[in-house]
Amino acid sequence: MRQLCEKRKEEAGRQTKTLLDVRDEVFLHVYAPVLTAFVEWVLEKARREGKKRLYFLSRDGYLMYLAARRLAKERNSDIDIRYLKISRLAVSSADDHAIAYFRQEGLLDEVPYALVDSGWIGSLQLGLQRLLSYAAGKPVRLQGYYFGLYERPKGTAAKQYRHFYFGEKNIRRKLRFSNCLLEAVCSSPAGMAYGYRPVMGEETRFEAIESSGGNPNADTMERFSELLLTYVEAYLHEECRAGSGSVRQTRRTSLCMAGRLLQPMMGNPTRAEAKAFGSLLFSDRISEEALQPVAAVWREDDLKKLGVFHRLLVKTGIKDGVLPESAWMEGSIVRLGKNVRKYIRQERLHKGLSYLRKAVCR
Secondary structure, three states: HHHHHHHHHHHHHHOOHHHHHHHHHHHHHHHHHHHHHHHHHHHHHHHHHOOOEEEEEEEOOOHHHHHHHHHHHHHHOOOOEEEEOOOOOHHOHHHHHHHHHHHHOOOOOOOEEEEEEOOOOOHHHHHHHHHHHHHOOOOOOHHHHEEEEEOOOOOOHHHHEEEEEEOOOOOHHOOOOHHHHHHHHHHOOOOEEEEEEEOOOEEEEEEEEEEEOOOHHHHHHHHHHHHHHHHHHHHHHHHHHHOOOOOOOOOHHHHHHHHHHHHHHOOOOOOOHHHHHOOEOOOOOOOOOEEEOOOOOOOHHHHHHHHHHHHHHOOOOOOOOOOOOOOOOHHHHEEEOOHHHHHHHHHHHHHHHHHHHHHHHH
């Protein structure tokens, strides 16, 4: 990583770092090693549980898919690595075309497989499981490997929803984590799949219908894809040089490393990090409408509304008011740059109380 970043600095000469330079360095130092560790965990988990096929789900699973394919190829793994174009909207689209596409991609094959995705509540896995059960005429039980899970669907078995970085009860890691930021960073350059249709001229083949506008962060995603594969090649080179398996980590070591890299960047970013990554466009709506920066740009008077008790009163309806919104709250606080420590603590306390309440209620 140091060599890659030094090369970038040499190319830039003595020029001031641009936002693109910051993105490159942070991606190489934070996201590339964390994603590689997650993929290593997925591959080992799949091997131990006898999975013969892995489906990385679009679009959050795209970078993970690229890393898994390269690692599996280098190690001559017999696990089939695939990329499935899917979304909650696509699963709820015209059933016949959706079922035909999933059948074509092998989801109804008698092969032990698992889904791989970023997370967060497992609703896509449950929706797909119901659709496949309907198509098969018998119960189908899917298994998923996730980066993190805030919760899983009620009535489901824990072994169907494996998690890497955090699960339902791990409040500590959630406090300094932003799922929306990870989604913005790990997306694919292509648009969202919102349905399926027959391939023109090949009526027995089906393809995903992707949003015509594509990904508004497409250029950045292309760059991140390039950087991740560069990192994976360096990782494999080091593995070969040091001896097979010697650079791989236990899950405990991987989790420790992931926390030490992610928590400062997500939970307390620098001004440059907040601006460079916070400007990526994001939407949490199922149809991806109303795109905005993942770290929304606030006014100074928005900060007054971030007090924990004020937010609780507004959310419970005791007090009137509109709360400032952002997909990455910490990024918005740092971008504004006023009383950063105070409001970061307020946000952390608010998150902790919210997660604790959910844990108690569940």
